[in-house]
Amino acid sequence: MEARRKERIDRGIKVRSEGIYVVSSLKEMLYVAGPRVFLMAGLLLLPLVLEMAPYWKRVVNIMCVYGLLAISFDFLANIVGLVCLGGAMFIGVGGYMTAIFNVYLHCPVYLAIPLAGLSGASICTILLLPCLSLRGVYFAIVTLMYPLLFTRIIEALNILGGTNGITGLDSFPNQYLENYVIIILLLVFLFGLRRLMDEDIGLVLRGVKDNDQSVRASGINVTHLKALAVFIASFIGCLGGAYLAHLYMWAGLSLFALDFSIIPIAAVTIGGGGSMLGAVIGTFILVPLSEFLRFFGTFRIVIYCLILTGFIVFKSEGLLPYFARKYDQFERWAKI
Amino acid sequence: MSILSVENISKTFGGLMALMSVSFSVKQGEIYGIIGPNGSGKTTLINCITGFIKPEAGKVYFRGSNIRGWPAHKIARAGIARTFQVMRPYYSLPAYKNLIIPLWSPRARAIGGWRGGGKHGDRDTVAVDILEEIGFERDSRVPYKMASTLPTGYLKRLELARCIALRPEIIFCDEVFSGLSASEVAGMLPLIEKLKMEGITLIMVEHRLKELFKVADRVMALQFGEKIAEGHYKEVIADPRVKEAYLGSEEV
Numbered sequence: 001m002e003a004r005r006k007e008r009i010d011r012g013i014k015v016r017s018e019g020i021y022v023v024s025s026l027k028e029m030l031y032v033a034g035p036r037v038f039l040m041a042g043l044l045l046l047p048l049v050l051e052m053a054p055y056w057k058r059v060v061n062i063m064c065v066y067g068l069l070a071i072s073f074d075f076l077a078n079i080v081g082l083v084c085l086g087g088a089m090f091i092g093v094g095g096y097m098t099a100i101f102n103v104y105l106h107c108p109v110y111l112a113i114p115l116a117g118l119s120g121a122s123i124c125t126i127l128l129l130p131c132l133s134l135r136g137v138y139f140a141i142v143t144l145m146y147p148l149l150f151t152r153i154i155e156a157l158n159i160l161g162g163t164n165g166i167t168g169l170d171s172f173p174n175q176y177l178e179n180y181v182i183i184i185l186l187l188v189f190l191f192g193l194r195r196l197m198d199e200d201i202g203l204v205l206r207g208v209k210d211n212d213q214s215v216r217a218s219g220i221n222v223t224h225l226k227a228l229a230v231f232i233a234s235f236i237g238c239l240g241g242a243y244l245a246h247l248y249m250w251a252g253l254s255l256f257a258l259d260f261s262i263i264p265i266a267a268v269t270i271g272g273g274g275s276m277l278g279a280v281i282g283t284f285i286l287v288p289l290s291e292f293l294r295f296f297g298t299f300r301i302v303i304y305c306l307i308l309t310g311f312i313v314f315k316s317e318g319l320l321p322y323f324a325r326k327y328d329q330f331e332r333w334a335k336i
Numbered sequence: 337m338s339i340l341s342v343e344n345i346s347k348t349f350g351g352l353m354a355l356m357s358v359s360f361s362v363k364q365g366e367i368y369g370i371i372g373p374n375g376s377g378k379t380t381l382i383n384c385i386t387g388f389i390k391p392e393a394g395k396v397y398f399r400g401s402n403i404r405g406w407p408a409h410k411i412a413r414a415g416i417a418r419t420f421q422v423m424r425p426y427y428s429l430p431a432y433k434n435l436i437i438p439l440w441s442p443r444a445r446a447i448g449g450w451r452g453g454g455k456h457g458d459r460d461t462v463a464v465d466i467l468e469e470i471g472f473e474r475d476s477r478v479p480y481k482m483a484s485t486l487p488t489g490y491l492k493r494l495e496l497a498r499c500i501a502l503r504p505e506i507i508f509c510d511e512v513f514s515g516l517s518a519s520e521v522a523g524m525l526p527l528i529e530k531l532k533m534e535g536i537t538l539i540m541v542e543h544r545l546k547e548l549f550k551v552a553d554r555v556m557a558l559q560f561g562e563k564i565a566e567g568h569y570k571e572v573i574a575d576p577r578v579k580e581a582y583l584g585s586e587e588v
C-alpha cells in the first residue's frame with residue numbers, strides 16, 4: 001500500500017490578500033474583512049432579532065460579560081503568560097465599586113461604570129502586585145483566593161451591605177442601551193486587544209511569556225509590563241462586573257461566584273487561545289448552551305461536562321484555529 | 337580609565353565556592369577574553385556582573401558607579417548587554433521579530449540613531465539590517481523564519497544580534513562561538529572587530545581558544561572560581577597553572 005499524507009495548502013486568495021498587495025478586488029476585500037464584519041454585524045443585530053424573546057436578550061447580555069472575562073483571561077494567560085483565575089475578583093470588585101459610586105456617592109450610571117472600571121482595576125492590580133513574580137500555579141491560586149477573602153471580610157465586618165449586598169443601583173434607561181452597552185464594550189476590547197497585539201508593545205508582552213530573562217536582559221522591567229497587563233485585564237473584567245451590578249440593580253456576594261473564574265477558562269479551551277477571538281467564540285457557544293440545558297434540570301451539569309470533555313479530547317486546538325485553517329487552506333492527499 | 341572594574345566578587349552555591357574574590361578591569365573598546373575549564377565559574381561571573389544573580393561580596397564599577405545589587409534590567413538599560421550560554425531566543429517569534437523587543441526597549445529608543453530613527457514601522461527594517469550584518473542571508477528569507485526552526489549556528493548569532501540591537505557599551509558573550517563551524521566563526525570575527533571599532537567593549541567567555549586569541553587584547557583564566565592568570569594570551573597559556581588547569585594532572 002502506498003503511504004499517503006494529508007497536505008495543507010494556502011488558498012490562492014489568502015496568499016493574494018496577504019501583505020502589501022491587499023485588497024485589489026472586492027472579493028479579496030470580503031475575504032479579509034468578512035469574518036470580522038460578520039461577527040460585528042451579527043452581534044449588533046442580535047438584540048433586534050431577539051425582540052420577541054426578552055429572556056434571550058438577557059442571556060446575550062450575560063454572554064457578553066463572560067466574553068469580556070474570557071478575553072481578559074486569554075490575554076493574560078496566552079499572551080503574557082500569567083494564568084489568572086481572577087474573573088470572580090474582577091467582577092466582584094467592579095460590581096461593588098460601581099455600587100459605591102452609584103448608591104453612596106450618587107454618580108449617574110454612565111459615570112459610575114467607567115469610574116468602577118478604573119478604580120477596580122487599580123485595586124486589583126495593587127493587590128496582585130506582590131504576586132507578579134510568582135510563577136505558574138502560584139499566581140493562579142492567589143487570584144482564586146482573593147474573592148473568597150473579600151466574601152469573608154464583607155460577611156464578618158458586615159460592611160458594604162453585609163450578606164444582603166448593596167441594593168438600589170440605577171438600571172439602564174432602556175432595554176436597547178442595556179443590550180448595546182455591553183455588546184459595544186465587548187467589540188471594542190476584542191478588536192482593541194487584537195490591535196495591541198500587532199503593535200510592538202504586543203510583541204514585547206508576548207516576549208515576557210516566551211522568555212522573561214531575555215526581556216530583562218534587554219533593559220525592560222518585566223514587573224512593570226506584567227503590572228500593565230494585569231491592569232488592562234482587570235479593567236476589562238471590572239467593567240463587566242460594574243455592568244452586571246447595574247443589570248441586576250444589586251451588588252452582592254454572588255458577584256464573587258466561582259463561575260466567573262471557571263467559565264472563561266472553559267470558553268478559551270473550546271474556542272482556542274491566544275487570539276482573543278477564540279475566547280469570544282467559546283463563550284458564545286458555552287453560555288447559550290448552558291441555558292438550553294436548563295430543560296434537563298440538574299442533569300445539565302453532566303451533559304455540560306461531557307461536551308466540555310469531548311471538546312478537550314477531540315478538538316484540543318480549539319474551534320477558532322480549526323475554522324481558520326479551513327478558511328485559509330485546503331487539504332489534499334499526497335503520495336509520499 | 338577603565339569602563340568596567342570588578343573588585344573581589346564572591347559567590348557561593350550552598351557549600352560550593354563558585355567565585356572566590358575575582359577582580360579584573362576592562363578598558364573601553366577592549367576585547368577581553370575569559371577562559372577556564374568547565375565549571376570554573378565563567379557564566380556565574382557574567383551573571384553576577386549583569387545582575388542575574390546576586391554575589392555575596394564585592395563591587396562592580398561601571399563608569400565609576402557601583403552597580404552591584406542593581407536589578408538586571410537596570411544594568412542592561414545602563415548599557416551592559418549579555419548573551420546566554422543556554423540560548424534564550426523568543427521561540428514563538430520569527431527571527432527578525434526577536435530584535436523588536438530590544439529595539440523597543442527604553443535604552444534603544446532613547447539612543448535611536450538607526451537609519452530612520454528607530455520609530456515604529458522602521459524597527460522591522462532595522463531588525464533585518466542587523467541580522468544581515470551578523471550573517472543571516474537576507475535573500476534566503478532566513479531572517480523571516482520562526483526562531484524555533486533555526487539551527488544552533490543562527491541561534492547563537494541571534495543571541496549576539498539581540499545585544500547589538502540594545503546599542504550597548506559593553507557586551508558579555510557567553511560562548512557565542514560554540515556550536516558554530518570553523519567557517520561560521522571565521523565569518524563572525526570581522527563583525528567582532530567591527531563592534532570593537534565602534535567603541536563597544538567586548539568580554540568574551542570562550543572555549544574556542546584559537547579563534548578567541550585572534551581577537552582578544554587580554555585574557556583572564558579562571559579555575560575553581562579563582563583568577564589564576566591574566567595578560568596577553570601568550571603569557572596566559574604559558575602560565576604553568578593554566579597549563580595544569582587545562583591538561584589536568586598529566587603535566588605534573
Ligand SMILES: Nc1ncnc2c1ncn2[C@@H]1O[C@H](COP(=O)(O)OP(=O)(O)OP(=O)(O)O)[C@@H](O)[C@H]1O
Nearest residue numbers: 349352354372373374375376377378379380381421
Ligand atoms: N544556580 C546554581 N546553583 C548551584 N550551583 C551552580 C549554579 N550555577 C552554577 N553552579 C555551579 O557553579 C560552578 C560554576 O558554574 P558556571 O556555570 O559558572 O561554570 P562555567 O565556567 O560557565 O562552565 P562551562 O564552561 O561549562 O559553561 C559549577 O560547579 C556549577 O555546578
Ligand SMILES: [Mg+2]
Nearest residue numbers: 378379380421
Ligand atoms: Mg558557562
